[in-house]
Amino acid sequence: AKGSIALVGAGPGDPELLTLKALRLLQAADVVLYDDLVAPEILDMGRREATKIPVGKRGYRPSCKQDDIIDLMIKLAAEGKRVVRLKGGDPMIFGRASEELAALHAAGIATSVTPGVTAALGAAASLQLSLTERVRARRLQFITAHAHDGRLPEDIDWRALADPCASSVIYMGARTLNSLVERLAAHGADPSTPALLVERATCPDERVIRGTLASLPAKAAALSPSGPCLILIGAVFAGGVEAEQIREAADIAIA
Template sequence: MTGFVSFVGAGPGDPELLTLKAVDRLGRADAVLFDDLSSGPILGHARDGATLVGVGKRAGRPSPKQAEVSRVLVEHAQAGQHVVRLKSGDSGIYGRLEEELDALKSAGIKYEIIPGVPSAIAAAAAAGIPLTRKHAARRVQFITGHDVVGALPEDLNLAALSDPNAVTVVFMGKGTFPQLAELLMANGLPDDTPALLAEDVSGPDQKITQGTVGELARQLAASTGQKPALILYGALAES
């Protein structure tokens, strides 16, 4: 009998931010395929005896190729198991969900998608600010700071990203933010536009650094550190 896959958004890392449905699926799964950022205490909700398989990807570190992750996912489901594919944040936001859905569809395996707390939402909450503002920031835009080879994407809409009246969230962008900031400022974004760096959001080493786009670009040009992080800039409220 073919199994079933539950894609579970683990949120930013704090197990208390898991949804009730996420906890239920973890408690019933035969196998859990988890990313690095969705591991730790969250895996404590997996049932005793469940097979735990790390398939995480981290920039600059050895990690399985996406094709291999998809193969392992299909393999466990074809063995008749209920599989939880545990992804950090929300599975549909820069989580390579589409590739894994395609693999399941090709194999005729059924699935469900359980949303999680997006890390961008958690970052704003950790900073004590709203992500939108009634009269100042009516638009929020999410972008990735690197493409498939780790470079800054070449097809960015710089006009939209240089809008100081929007709030822009940059995922996976610590290494490329100095380059991005240079392009943004060349397209009219003021150097003193508010910005913040949210590292290890909701984790034990959480750190929120607030400043300006120019200051943050200079800081990251000197050192990016090893912590997972998000960058927010634009019409941010003061904490």
């Protein structure tokens, strides 16, 4: 049998946000390579006989670097294994998929990509706040606030990020939130722009910190989030119903 690699999005956190296709591929896999952020419940949906290997930065190996992951994928495919590379969220958004696909294509390995619900969509659904809106949010933009060295990237068009008519979602945004807010202010962003931090979007222990560009850094520091965080910035993120109300209403709506 010929080996293959399927890059598969695991969705934002809630195991029920896995797609039917991701489930089918998981149930057909010989080997599952999975990131830190993938819930154990999702791994449990995979084929029982599959070998499951953590390849995240907090995986059991002393160093699981991108090159090592690529080498492992090529080795497994050469052995004829059907491999699922399970990534948090969607593989094509801040997932370093282009490096993996380029190496796999160069090695002549059959690949496929299955999209997943990216964290921004999960957070918006939890909050019941649309990411786009006529007039107030015609443009939606995503950046990651975490460069190679762990600091805020330098090469971002900050003016575009500070646009009051756009919604912005910042992935991996908790650690560099202070620098981000400083940058946006320096590029003309209104300090009263609504800004939220969402930790572990769509998970049972999801937390939301509501504020403005001016107030969010102090509020976030006080609550010291430890899970993966998104920062949502823009006029559309004002108001909305409170988290508790949403949860109660969602319980009725889902029941």
